[in-house]
Amino acid sequence: MQHPVSAPIGVTVPNYADRIGFAQLTRQAFEGVDLQPLRDQLVTRITEGAAHAGEGLDLSLIVQLLGDKAAGLAIQSEVLTFHQLFRTAAAAPRPGLRVLALAADIDMGGNTPIEFLLEGSDFELLTLYVTKDVGLPETLPDHDVAIVVASDSEECREPLALIEKAAQRWPRPLLNRPDLIGNLDRDKLYRLLAGIPGLEIPSTIHATRAQLTDLAQDRIACEDIACELRFPMIARPRGTHAGVGLAKLDDAPALAAYLAEREEQDFFVARFVDYASPDGLYRKYRLAMVDGKPYACHMAIADRWDIWYLNAYMAFSEEKRAEEAIFMLDFDHAFAARHKTALDEMSRRVGLDYFIVDCAENQDRELLVFEADNTAVVHNMDSPVVFPYKPPQMRKIFAAFTAMLSRHAREGKASAA
Structure with missing residues (x-):
């Protein structure tokens, strides 16, 4: 039942369905685990009427990971007609903080993959799917801090609008406000960032x-x-x-x-901006902006302008990986320091508590921004043997993210006292 716009929002004991979740299933697929047996097992349970909603949502993700996006989305939409709240359990027996993620009924890449950011923490994650047909419940599941994880895509417009209507009456701290997420669309972002000294965005x-x-x-x-x-x-x-x-x-x-x-x-x-370095190679960076501070996620190096990490084949080049390792090690006093003014002003204008930036340096060594969004994957799945410098860096990002959530939860409790 949709929440009345004028009424205050209360909280109640969560009625959630447990699930394996995005991080575990995606990691298995990334590592080459055959998900077909689990898919068949879940299909059998659903056919026999023995499955619960969390298993249905897991099946939806597995089907998408196996390559059938349309079928996976159909399963997800069917599940969400009768259940909207799901739990991914904390790593610790007793959760230290309960996080409510507000998601949309969209494909697996359309919501912030927050489970990766909370991996190994004592945070319990509740994910509430907000759909145009159901909206927000009259009473929200109890939580310490909430964060909007739906993207700026067309499919998320109505869910974001529903959350925004209730934002002023939210009973707990609410991060990544929907009205700010809408500014990340490609034809809005360049207007938002126009005129920042040391920053170029076409x-x-x-x-x-x-x-x-x-x-x-x-x-x-x-x-x-x-x-x-x-x-x-x-x-x-x-x-x-x-x-x-x-x-x-x-x-x-x-x-x-x-x-x-x-x-x-x-x-x-x-x-087109030719951002080739003097050696003729292109270097593209992914940064995580957490609580206003930039963190290095990866550096892709290739002889082509249209780079993303996979087509840079970083795993096959020891020389490229050595350069990426130095980029991460020196990031705070090199790249981040060089672009501090531009990064600080970009973070201020975007206004989100957490977002991702894909960028480079133009031939004048200014920060060249390609895009920003709140749903790009930041993970710790790469082999620690091949990429030994990555796990410490990812844990640094995850620690910053959980510290941000904890700070807002504390401030929320202090203001309510």
Whole structure:
């Protein structure tokens, strides 16, 4: 039952369903564990009417991990029609803090993977799925601190709006407010960060297929779409992530060929920034901004501009890994110090308690921002044998995240006293 807008929100004893959860299942898939037997076991329990809601949600994730996104989402939506609250147990027998994550009915990459950030802690995680059909319950499950984990995607617009309506009457500290998450969309972020000294972020413009077709056929110029736009440009279908449909287009014929291969009607376009280092290689960084402070998540090095960590093949290059290790070791007094003014102002303008930044340095050594979001994966799954420098760095991020939650929980209790 949806919570009345004008009434104060109360709390009650949580009625949750236990689940294996995102972190454990994703780690198993990452390590090559065959999830098919567990999938078959859960399907059998559901068929026999013996499964509980948490097992249904686990099945949804397993099916997505096995490659069938549509079927996994269908299972998840079915489960959420009759149960919305799920628990991932703390590592300790008695939880030190109870965290309420507010999620949306979206694919496995659409909510902050908070379970990774809480791994090994004594925090109990309750995840409440807020859907447009059910909304928020009249009384919330009791918790010490809440955080919104839904993304800035179109599918999350209604859940975020429902949470925002209740935010002023939230009974506990509420982190990552929904109205701020909405600013992370690609065509909003560049406006938010415009004019920060030492920071470059190209204008990301929404363009329709019709506009781009006119541009490809020389009926209009780049400036008719946006004053900053020019060839070469970067294009991607609106709403896509992880490099899906991403392309560098050098001229109008390249744009025409790109459109011929795509079916989408809406795109994001931006001018291309050549951020190659003097050695000809591209270096792309992922930072976690936790409580206003930057932390190094990874550094990808490749001979291509469209880098993400997997296609940089860091595991196969000892030289690249050595450079990444130095980047992490020296981060506070090197990269973070070099870009302190830009990072501080970016954090202030974004305003979120926790978010991720994918960035580089342009050829003037300014901070070049590609995107920011609250749902990118920060994990400790990489082999400690191949990446011995990563576990300490990940634990540093996780400790900062849990310290942030603890601080807000303490402040919430103090203000209520």
